[in-house]
Amino acid sequence: MSIVAEGYRQEATFLSTVDSPPRDYRSVALWSGITEAEWNDWRWQVANRITTVDQLAQVIPLTPAEVEDIRECLRTFRMAVTPYYAGLIDPLNPRCPVRMQAVPDRAEVDQGQEDLLDPLYEETDSPVPGITHRYPDRVLFIVTDQCSMYCRHCTRRRLAGQTDRAPTRAELNDRLDYVRQTTRVRDVVLSGGDALLVSDGLVEYLLKELRAISHVEIIRLATRTPVVLPQRITPDLCRLIGRHHPVYVNTHFNHPRELTPEAVAACERMADAGIPLGNQTVLLRGVNDCPVIMRRLVHGLLKARVRPYYLYQCDLSRGLQHFRTPTSRGVEIIEHLRGHTSGLAVPSYCIDGPGGVGKIPLGPQYVLAQSPERIVLRNYEGAVAAYREPSGNGPQGDVCPTCGERHEEPATGVAALLSGDALFLEPGNLERAARRRALR
Ligand SMILES: *Cc1c(COP(=O)(O)O)cnc(C)c1O
Ligand code: SF4
DSSP states (O other): OHHHHHHHHHHHHHHHHHHSOOOOGGGSGGGTTOOHHHHTOHHHHHHTOBOSHHHHHTTSOOOHHHHHHHHHHHTTSOOOBOHHHHTTSOTTOTTOHHHHHHSOOGGGGSOOTTOBSSTTOTTTTOSSTTEEEEETTEEEEEOOSOOSSOOTTOTTTTTTTSSOOOOOHHHHHHHHHHHHHOTTOOEEEEESSOTTSSOHHHHHHHHHHHHTSTTOOEEEEEOOHHHHOGGGOOHHHHHHHHTTOSEEEEEOOOSGGGOOHHHHHHHHHHHHTTOOEEEEEEOOTTTTOSHHHHHHHHHHHHHTTEEEEEEEOOOOBTTOGGGOOOHHHHHHHHHHHBTTBOGGGOOEEEEEETTTTEEEEOOOOOEEEEOSSEEEEEOTTSOEEEEEOOSOOOOOOSBOTTTOSBOOSOOOTHHHHHHSSOOOOOOTTOHHHHHHHHHO
16 A cells, blocks of 8 residues: 555656756757757757766756766766757756756765676677677677767666777678578667667668668667657658668657657657657666656657567666665556556566576566466456366377477477476586586
């Protein structure tokens, strides 16, 4: 009970933040002389990012202590905020969710003992620099380490913004070669940094080269530009992407305040170009770890034709301790969404565990009991139902009764325990297995 009450109490304090309209940029002295054409030019936005405390102090009021803290943080982590995104900060709210994602916090320099440089082991699973090949049929392909806005919660902060240098053609060609040679790759995720913080020419080159590979079925672009630099989503770019379908775009909205008319229009331009849009949110303490905020976000996304795809548990990257919530908070948020609202609005809540295990879904438990004949389930209301299992569900023969074919490709992982000959799975370094081998 208290949990629900807390959610609603938070709504009371956050509503003003969500609803207080962003300022007209011309009311900020720093930008008062900027023309609309400049403001709407993404290259102007990138070239005029806020990177110093002095610039920031011209956009939002900072106390002397805050100035000191930000300077301290900047010794370890850099800052860059597009004028557009900085303009969304509520100057009167030190806990504004946009501000918390963009402005360094003293807590970032307090390293936790569980902090890791590369918590997802992306470099360990990297056959070629800039490629992470973790899953059987898809790869992560880093296009650049540059972003237009450096998120305070970035999981890839070991990489993002370290050089602001697009990789050379030769480096990109090595990555493309890996995809060409690895015929199991049917899905390529272009990411970064921000996959759209490169020229249209480079986007075109990569899409064209990938599209020419017969085993590549789909291409995905991972970009935060619709949120922090919607000016990047030009009609030309949308047309260019649309020429290489199927291309999916995954973006990164974390809070309903980010769903401005400009951001929504950027999403709509892409949707109109036939690009299916998904969103990946990071669960961040004090920003969106609230069922009410999250509901407003997912509903807002759907209205902008963006499908909430993942809700991520915050990773163990350096200096993110203050953003982390217990995983129970994420499970609780899903409990507040699933069944209560459109299934389309409910993202998968995932934790990307250390060691390269990849994304693992977490969520409420719905199975209460099972027998061979019945499964007893509870729904979101707490109503309980028994579903009768079919009878005569004997073991399958060599040929699948459904597709009529022999499943030639052997199942791997836990799926092999269900359909293959395997009876158990065990870690490679199991002491018990070593003893067993010694006995033989
Ligand atoms: C997230 C991720 C993917 C894509 O995973 P999906 O679950 O298919 O969205 C691929 N490779 C790596 C290394 C990833 O982290
Ligand atoms: S857009 Fe992504 S890669 Fe870039 S700083 Fe934000 S979280 Fe990191």
